[in-house]
Amino acid sequence: MRDRKRIILAMIAAGCIFAGGCGIKESPAEGSTAETEVSEAAGETAEEAADELPEIDPEAWEIYSAALEAMFSQNIWPDGKEIDEEEYKSRGDFSENPFAVCDVDNDGREELLLHVTTASMAGMFEGVYDYDPDTGKITEEFVVFPAVTYYDNGTLKSEWSHNQGRGAKLWPFTLYEYDPGTDTYIRRGSVDSWDKDFVAEGFPAEYDTDGDGTVYFIYEDKNLTDRKTVDGEEYHQWLDSYLSGAEEIRIDWQDLKAQTDPAVVSRNIRGIARPLI
Ligand SMILES: [Ca+2]
Numbered sequence: 001m002r003d004r005k006r007i008i009l010a011m012i013a014a015g016c017i018f019a020g021g022c023g024i025k026e027s028p029a030e031g032s033t034a035e036t037e038v039s040e041a042a043g044e045t046a047e048e049a050a051d052e053l054p055e056i057d058p059e060a061w062e063i064y065s066a067a068l069e070a071m072f073s074q075n076i077w078p079d080g081k082e083i084d085e086e087e088y089k090s091r092g093d094f095s096e097n098p099f100a101v102c103d104v105d106n107d108g109r110e111e112l113l114l115h116v117t118t119a120s121m122a123g124m125f126e127g128v129y130d131y132d133p134d135t136g137k138i139t140e141e142f143v144v145f146p147a148v149t150y151y152d153n154g155t156l157k158s159e160w161s162h163n164q165g166r167g168a169k170l171w172p173f174t175l176y177e178y179d180p181g182t183d184t185y186i187r188r189g190s191v192d193s194w195d196k197d198f199v200a201e202g203f204p205a206e207y208d209t210d211g212d213g214t215v216y217f218i219y220e221d222k223n224l225t226d227r228k229t230v231d232g233e234e235y236h237q238w239l240d241s242y243l244s245g246a247e248e249i250r251i252d253w254q255d256l257k258a259q260t261d262p263a264v265v266s267r268n269i270r271g272i273a274r275p276l277i
């Protein structure tokens, strides 16, 4: 941990990286290797260490940094919509909601992500915002309940806010795929499951061909009425058709808190790395 802190301090001293970026997430099995690499990196120069992190495009950072500042000074979301103060600023410390800047949709340009939970259950959201390089104008690309996993092929998995089904092992989710033509995410399908151990009565055993006590429901329509019941093999084939070969993106979330300090914001806009710790 100390080594990690030292690296971060070295990066700040180098003044050449931005916080709030992202990378490819190490799988749990590779976690110990990653730790070793971090420790070894402590012996490198600040420049070498900083080179290992993806940098945020200064133009994107300038636009997004100003948008983050405006959330406090003008009470508007990055796309210009007014923030409902009673919903979002009276239920906790708004500045503790995290943000990140990362190319989550794999189109080569970074998005601004907001993960907002200082709200009622219905008001909580994760937003993906993009900007037009010609005008600097920010638009909302995607918004969903804040339980999202992004993959480096432009797919994302959005877990439902509630699990009211008969499955205990799999939390229901919806898969979305980025569509470059519209610069938005397209819904590809939702998945729920039924575990016989959890609810035995009425379990559709005729679909449980592998006999493991679990079947899956794939919904291809938005209203979740067109349900296809499948077993594990077909479910995994469906999932692999979107996620095979894709890596989960590690999002480097940062509190909005630092953005409330005008001096920090000013430094950001000039393109100098802001404090990480
Ligand atoms: Ca992008």
Ligand SMILES: [Ca+2]
Pocket (backbone or CB within 6 Å): 207, 208, 209, 210, 211, 212, 213, 214, 215, 231, 232
């Ligand atoms: Ca099964």
